[in-house]
Amino acid sequence: MLIKLAWRNLWRQKRRTLLTAAALALALILSLMMRSIQEGSYANNIDNAARFATGLIQIQHxxxxxxxxxxxxxxxxxxxxxxxxxxxxxxxxxxxxxxxxxxxxxxxxxxxxxxxxxxxxxxxxxxxxxxxxxxxxxxxxxxxxxxxxxxxxxxxxxxxxxxxxxxxxxxxxxxxxxxxxxxxxxxxxxxxxxxxxxxxxxxxxxxxxxxxxxxxxxxxxxxxxxxxxxxxxxxxxxxxQSVRDWQDLAPEMAQQILMDKAGGLFMMYLLYGVVGFGLFATLMMMTLERQREFGVMLATGMLRTRLLLLIGIESLFIALLGTGIGLAIITPVLIYLKHNPIALTGETAELILEMGWDPIMPALVEPWLFIDQIAIVLGLLALCLIYPLWRIHRITLVDALKGGSHVG
Known part of the structure; x- marks a missing residue:
């Protein structure tokens, strides 16, 4: 019954549901695009450098x-x-x-x-x-x-x-x-x-x-x-014998990639922060708009724990919807960029060539990359839900029926 009710609740306010799902989809699209191109560029440069200079692994004296x-x-x-x-x-x-x-x-x-x-x-x-x-x-x-x-x-x-x-x-x-x-x-x-x-x-x-x-x-x-x-x-x-990998054979390149990856991760988490604030504001708006609805449910005998479970199921549906939209949009784009990488030109290309890297940016399409980003986005949603759920748990029946937001 809770699952059926949660599904119906989503589509009573289609705009609200689609807005939240779009926020999740945007976070997933941007994070996957950034990480896929970043990891694809690393893999391409490691492969190119290894093929002539060091190989990925060497067996030596x-x-x-x-x-x-x-x-x-x-x-x-x-x-x-x-x-x-x-x-x-x-x-x-x-x-x-x-x-x-x-x-x-x-x-x-x-x-x-x-x-x-x-x-x-x-x-x-x-x-x-x-x-x-x-x-x-x-x-x-x-x-x-x-x-x-x-x-x-x-x-x-x-x-x-x-x-x-x-x-x-x-x-x-x-x-x-x-x-x-x-x-x-x-x-x-x-x-x-x-x-x-x-x-x-x-x-x-x-x-x-x-x-x-x-x-x-x-x-x-x-x-x-x-x-x-x-x-x-x-x-x-x-x-x-001595078995050495490319990081041991080419420590300068490994250090360059490590520093660049640190910068990329900082930008990605900054992106998560911006999207997270937007998602949190959307969830809080949903919570405040539904104060009276929650009060009616509590007045008709619904337990607070079941109310929280209902909101959790609704959020899960929204997460699945947002994830599905995001994957449907970004997957074809990444597959295209894998086979048709972005080619850098001008001074940027010259700078990258001087570093010994290939001035192209292919996308990496690997299951682990998708799983990591989906897990992070869902974790971001769970984090943003903590305070709204706490508000719902502490809501007073009288103020909720009046449409207020007092917590006891």
């Missing part, structure tokens, strides 16, 4: 994280990586070799970061051809190299010129080689663009005399929320 030495390597063989490859959440596994060398042209030289991988696998994972601005991409068995555009400009070299690399190889051996430049890469991160030399893995292993060894196995999972679970599983499989 225990000393490599501190030494970055060409002497601290792990095996490249299939037997070594087989346990990791068997994990269903691992979507990519790539061997990479990384070291430092002196890069020289005809008239100048500069310290360079030498990175090597399997070109065909790296293209599938990192889409390096998208960053190619001159020349051609590498084949797996090439004896040529790719250069960062900034480094090529500093060394006054171009496609077809020869580059000298000189450094220290495995176990103190001399690493020296002369290579023709096959292409130039452009990266938004100046530090990478100005010092990168990219080689096919067999060529780099020959240069540094490492044999069938590499600096790290780079692993990727398509879902960031599986990262902690995957890292724990890999640590159990490789107890003698």
């Amino acid at each position: 225990p000393e490599f994280g501190d030494s970055h030495s060409i002497d601290d390597l792990v095996p490249m063989g299939a037997d070594f990586i087989a346990p990791a490859a068997a994990l269903p959440q691992i979507s990519h596994r790539l061997p990479r070799l990384r070291s430092f060398a002196l890069a020289a042209g005809d008239n100048s030289s500069k310290g360079a970061l030498v990175m090597a991988g399997v070109p065909s696998a790296e293209q599938d994972y990192a889409k390096l051809t998208d960053k190619l601005v001159a020349g051609e991409y590498l084949n797996d068995d090439d004896d040529q190299v790719l250069l960062g555009e900034g480094l090529a400009r500093f060394l006054e070299l171009d496609v077809g010129d020869e580059l000298v690399l000189y450094g220290q190889g495995y176990r103190g051996q001399t690493a020296a080689g002369l290579y023709r430049i096959k292409g130039l890469l452009r990266f938004p991160v100046p530090g990478l663009d100005n010092q990168l030399v990219y080689l096919p893995l067999p060529l780099a292993q020959q240069l540094f005399s490492t044999g069938e060894q590499i600096s790290a196995w780079v692993l990727h999972t398509d879902r960031l929320n599986q990262l902690a679970e995957t890292e724990a599983a890999l640590s159990a499989l490789y107890p003698e």
Whole structure:
């Protein structure tokens, strides 16, 4: 009976009901839009940065994280990586070799970061051809190299010129080689663009005399929320190696995201505060308008506890209505933004590129994000109901029948 009565009460004052439901829907729409785009941007930037620079997870020699030495390597063989490859959440596994060398042209030289991988696998994972601005991409068995555009400009070299690399190889051996430049890469991160030399893995292993060894196995999972679970599983499989995630490998980026997320959460809770005051005012208006109605119910024998339960059921119906309206409006918008992200332009895009991030804002559409925001909005409604329910509980029968608002 209370449920039936609560449903009827809602539609006796359609404007009041729709106003409250609209306030809830607005809160849900704005919070989901903000959080979805924010989390989508983070996921996109983490994925893009990881694909070329660090990967989401690396398996390294225990000393490599501190030494970055060409002497601290792990095996490249299939037997070594087989346990990791068997994990269903691992979507990519790539061997990479990384070291430092002196890069020289005809008239100048500069310290360079030498990175090597399997070109065909790296293209599938990192889409390096998208960053190619001159020349051609590498084949797996090439004896040529790719250069960062900034480094090529500093060394006054171009496609077809020869580059000298000189450094220290495995176990103190001399690493020296002369290579023709096959292409130039452009990266938004100046530090990478100005010092990168990219080689096919067999060529780099020959240069540094490492044999069938590499600096790290780079692993990727398509879902960031599986990262902690995957890292724990890999640590159990490789107890003698170091398993590191992107936050450990790129602490500067992790700190940037943490600070940006804190600012985003502050803005979101500020939004909740503004919407909450509006919702509270609406609920108080509903309570004051219905004082006489509540008095009649009490005078005809309804218990106060049942009256409070009735108001609670009405509020639940309004919450479901507001949530349904909000989801019906925002879900198609977020799905569209997931497949057609907002592209930033002008000075804003340049600033984001300088930070090493992609100047697009895709939406993240994940169940946990919707559940979190719905729970927060419903919690906001429950918080706003506390005082109106207290007013109803303390109302005096005589004043209620007169239409007053005195509480005893």
